[in-house]
Amino acid sequence: MTAPTSSLLHDRGRFEAYAWRLMRLSGILIIPLVFVHLAIMHLFNSVYTIDYQWVVEKRWALLGWRIYDAFLLWFAGLHGFNGLRNVLKDYVHHKLVYRGIVIAMLTVMMAVLGLGTIALIGAPFSPVF
Amino acid sequence: MDIRLRIRRFNPEVDQESYWAEYDLKDVQPVDRVLDLLEHVKGHIDGTLGLRRSCGHGICGSDAMRINGQNMLACKVLVRNLVQGDKGTIQVEPMLGLPVIKDLIVDMEPFFEHYRAVVPYFINDDPAPERERLQRPAERERFDEGTKCILCAACTTSCPSFWADRTYIGPAAIVQAHRFIFDGRDTAGDSRLAILASEKGVWRCRTIFNCTMACPREIPVTQLIAEVKKAIGKQKP
Ligand code: SF4
Ligand code: FES
Numbered sequence: 463m464t465a466p467t468s469s470l471l472h473d474r475g476r477f478e479a480y481a482w483r484l485m486r487l488s489g490i491l492i493i494p495l496v497f498v499h500l501a502i503m504h505l506f507n508s509v510y511t512i513d514y515q516w517v518v519e520k521r522w523a524l525l526g527w528r529i530y531d532a533f534l535l536w537f538a539g540l541h542g543f544n545g546l547r548n549v550l551k552d553y554v555h556h557k558l559v560y561r562g563i564v565i566a567m568l569t570v571m572m573a574v575l576g577l578g579t580i581a582l583i584g585a586p587f588s589p590v591f
Numbered sequence: 592m593d594i595r596l597r598i599r600r601f602n603p604e605v606d607q608e609s610y611w612a613e614y615d616l617k618d619v620q621p622v623d624r625v626l627d628l629l630e631h632v633k634g635h636i637d638g639t640l641g642l643r644r645s646c647g648h649g650i651c652g653s654d655a656m657r658i659n660g661q662n663m664l665a666c667k668v669l670v671r672n673l674v675q676g677d678k679g680t681i682q683v684e685p686m687l688g689l690p691v692i693k694d695l696i697v698d699m700e701p702f703f704e705h706y707r708a709v710v711p712y713f714i715n716d717d718p719a720p721e722r723e724r725l726q727r728p729a730e731r732e733r734f735d736e737g738t739k740c741i742l743c744a745a746c747t748t749s750c751p752s753f754w755a756d757r758t759y760i761g762p763a764a765i766v767q768a769h770r771f772i773f774d775g776r777d778t779a780g781d782s783r784l785a786i787l788a789s790e791k792g793v794w795r796c797r798t799i800f801n802c803t804m805a806c807p808r809e810i811p812v813t814q815l816i817a818e819v820k821k822a823i824g825k826q827k828p
Contacts, residue, residue: 476788478788478794479823479824480824481794482824483824548794548797551756552752552755553756
């Protein structure tokens, strides 16, 4: 008997293995990240106390919070996008349609992550204190 | 006890669509198996009922079906596991995701095609030693769970990923592959991992755990799938 091959399935490289690891890692990390975020935004503060000044002075001014928000942004963004891509894969079996939707989703995700990152770095626009 | 047995029936020669048939059974014992009820219907009420069974003792894997919404072996589940008190209804349908041939009999060929895709047999081209290829108990233990599989298809046909995409290789085939991938005497593990790393392989699994709940042999199916995923991650590119 020699090594097996199968015509039913075709190799797709290692992308999915990395994506799976990313899902596990980000899944664990976003549990505390999201709950602390929720508590701060909705339990200890509310729409009545959170405004531009609050965000700039209490959050953006401290490097720690900016790093925290960057983690939340990137891990939740990548986790959510990849999860959606997997659900899509279950139901959209037409290759071109699938690819089209993924490209559209990817564009939205990069826009969201890009804008969020620009806001967190504060360049080229820094917030007004 | 009195049991109303609802069976999803379909005869391709007569029926356009499947329908629920109801049979009221008297004097059912709590320790009767669902298979006993089905055979009572077939033997005494309606001989045209189609079902598969062979051993009657949870060994052959031929009578997996959807009982009260969960995949089970009809020969392994007792009436008292499903109905408390002295009256109740039990609902029996063919497994989902495979074409129905007649009544409770499904076409297993798509399932076996996926099974064959993982090359589920021992491969080692080295000349065999004089007596046997020895193995330590711990090495044998490593793939023990997978050896218990009876290919009943209860896991694969309980999997929502499989329902959504019938080309997904499915939990049973992954369990079978696991049995050889983690057998140190076998030499084709890497090629099997490559097959399972492909588009319709393990990455379609969304860790839903239906397979683990459904397996009549109590194989930790989801765990075995995760072990294969990890092994793929560790493989050299
Ligand atoms: S893993 Fe369990 S449920 Fe799946 S085919 Fe094997 S025995 Fe049946
Ligand atoms: S009849 Fe053999 S497993 Fe149920």
